Amino acid sequence: MMGFSRGIVFLLLLYLLQGSDTSLVKLNENGYEDIIIAIDPAVSEDVTIIDQIKDMVTKASAYLFEATEKRFFFKNVSILIPENWTNSDQYRRPKQESYKHADIKVAPPALQGRDEPYTRQFTKCGKKAEYIHFTPDFVLGRKQKEYGDSGRLLVHEWAHLRWGVFDEYNEDQPFYSASSKKIEATRCSTGIKGMNKAQVCQGGSCITRNCRRNSTTQLYEKDCQFFPDKVQTEKSSIMFMQSIDSVSMPVTLSRTYNQRISFR
Known part of the structure; x- marks a missing residue:
């Protein structure tokens, strides 16, 4: 080479x-x-x-x-x-x-x-x-x-x-219920750590707080977002969040990924 x-x-x-x-x-x-x-x-x-x-x-x-x-x-x-x-x-x-x-x-x-x-x-x-x-x-x-x-x-x-690969996040379904009954952010690897936070605005001011569970969907409220930690020990796919330092090839070109979720 x-x-x-x-x-x-x-x-x-x-x-x-x-x-x-x-x-x-x-x-x-x-x-x-x-x-x-x-x-x-x-x-x-x-x-x-x-x-x-x-x-x-x-x-x-x-x-x-x-x-x-x-x-x-x-x-x-x-x-x-x-x-x-x-x-x-x-x-x-x-x-x-x-x-x-x-x-x-x-x-x-x-x-x-x-x-x-x-x-x-x-x-x-x-x-x-x-x-x-x-x-x-x-x-x-x-x-x-x-x-x-x-x-x-x-x-x-x-x-x-x-x-010809696609994004490895799902804006339509950003969270899912894992087999452990825990709510997980839709991402290529569950080893990617971060926080689930919601920004709520009212009367011209905004606050950021922990996400709340929706009693109907049993998932987080619609304003909830997953914010990955900047420093990760787990490899992150280019197609998930390329801003994470621990980058790797697109998950669709590599060997393992979170098979419980769909990205398209």
């Missing part, structure tokens, strides 16, 4: 709109090559976005390498620059790279203020998805408080894109 320490090669390319919509990504000696990140022409010119993309990918590569037990990393990436941005001697003409080839698109949100990263994924489990979408504000680090570190989030979305 090639040494991970060689670093990532970044190419800055001007736009090419034509071309097929097939990804050019290939895996060569454990490194992903020919990744294309396209900045949408609707994004206002800001060269800081280019620097932040480089930083995000560099951090993501290190995180991916660690999380997959030194199996994979990012080797080279092309960044497509809109033609309506000011030209630079650093920019090259693309050979075959185009917006339609883009694996990651940096584009304005469909709805103002909705900056949540996502992967366009309509395929079955195990099938590659279409592309990852990030907004400019997310790439620029303005949404880190809401969504966490951009490098870790990129790896989470990359697993959706390339491996």
